[in-house]
Amino acid sequence: MFNAWLINDPSSDPGVYVKFKYRSEAALFDLGEIYRLQPRQILRVKHIFISHTHMDHFIGFDHLLRICLGRNMHISLFGPPGFRKNVEGKLAAYTWNLVRSYTNDFSLRVTEVSETQMTTTHYSCHSGFRPEPGITGRFNGILTDNNNFTVNAAFLDHKIPVLAFALKEQKHVNIMKNVLEDMDLPRGDWLVSLKDAVRRGDPDDVPIRVRWKGGEEKTVPLGELKKITRITGGQKISYIADAVYSSDNAQKIVTLTKNSDIIFIEAPFLEEDLETATEKYHLTARQAGYLAGMAGAKHIRIFHLSPKYKGLEYLLENEALEAFRSSLSGNSPA
Template identity: 25%
Template sequence: MFGVTILGNNSAIPTLDRHPTAQIVTCNDQLLLIDCGEGTQLQFAKYGIRRSKLRYIFISHLHGDHYFGLIGLLNTLSLMGRTEPLSIFAPPELEQIIQIQLDCAGTILKFELTFVPLMPEYSGVILEDKDLEVRCFPTQHRISCFGFSVLLQKRKRKLLPDQAKAYEIPAAYYGKLQEGADYVRKDGSIVKNDWVTMSPGKGKRYVYCADTLYDENLLPYLKDADLMYHETTYLHELADRAAERFHSTTVQAATLAATAHVKRLLIGHFSSKYKELDQFLEESRPVFPNTDIAAEGTTFIV
């Protein structure tokens, strides 16, 4: 399973029905959290996210709407008795911010917390774990800010059922074939794995563009992604304000998605001034039809 569950899709000020940015990326049995706006731990509870499966946290930048929920979440994990280690990838100053809050409260977390600093303008691989690879890349924002590209390789080989039947391999053994095993017949002869399976094929990729100006320099990081999230803080009539504040509009996000040939676009980080979101789709879809609102509580399969 490779999916993205939206926990928050609003910018800056939370509203009663929209929360600041947070997303859970499910990579088989591991959960990644990207950004952690205020109230994220309540959204975990609301949408039944299993805290114990959380392994990695990625914070794009240090505007509060992307990390004010972090200290609360860490505190709760410790109170709930977590012992598994947790890693946070973030701009380096975050370590101090969290540490001072823990120190002033005399809190000692019950689990090991590792900070991996993302230095300004860095791009490259920051995590490899089993079938998972995460890269970061800089975006154009008022302060140092990172997007994240999550690649999940396919684990199992593709079974060719007709071939497997032709070699009289029992169905109970198909699982082993998908893991790459050869089959030994009763007479001792071997059926090679690649006679009855195919390579698992390319992995899938989710790209999270964080907060950013419209920026074609991002294209190499986005190209051919299966799913891309891009902020649309404003409708396109406010393109000037978006540029001033280092944010993007509907038309800009959709244009980038089309140019990068991604398969599907999610939009979010909506300004609190908008009560209804329909217009965001009305402006994006003519430019890039396969666009959806990053609706809270919805899981999008990559």
């Protein structure tokens, strides 16, 4: 379970803070100015996903570095082609002769993603942030997959390749002990097989072997045992910035963000300024709303609003929401 919110107001630098509930851990999508975050919030960040390194999406790196240096912290960053050079350029701007003797090690694990490959380089304060080559592997649409969540990514066209992200929590299958007792079933290893079968979405007639300590066992169809389980988690959050509206981008966005609980999507321009939006390789509010609706998202949050609409942000909000509701109900854009 998580809470996710825009770090700044929707007209300011992009950035979404994702706080995982029940764990002192957070993730960031993009890293514009982050002065609005408390240091304690920044110190929770363990994963950072950068769409691209236009200045307004990455200028917060220095502030993050400043807050985290001297702490025992390890942060993973993911970004598009050229990303490691961008990070190295920022690190090269400072003198690091004293940090080697710090007791705590602050380190960065930076993964650069291309259409086919992911290459990781490690930078540790104990070695003065000298690049230490890591692993190279295939990029198959998944950036990270751990016990808690998976992050998928797709490349969008913004005149440069830009990464779009979808973070999905793993499903938790919980055992309701009171129901287990009511059914006179034993605790034990067989519950692991039951949980796996539920997590995989196996059909109801799949037999599950229930074992008692004394060696007795019987086979029960999965469907009958499902009432012992309760599924929690599995929330999905998507982040789309920046992209031109094209059929290729639209298809990738809808596929990546399908059934998101919330989609953060850029909407810099009104549809009446479609020509400007297209020239600048950005979405209009109407296109953003339409895409979020096509993805069947539960909620939409727009950001990256152009400063030209200062005081008129509600127009962008209204346009996006109207298109969102209309495409959710199956209407295509006029």
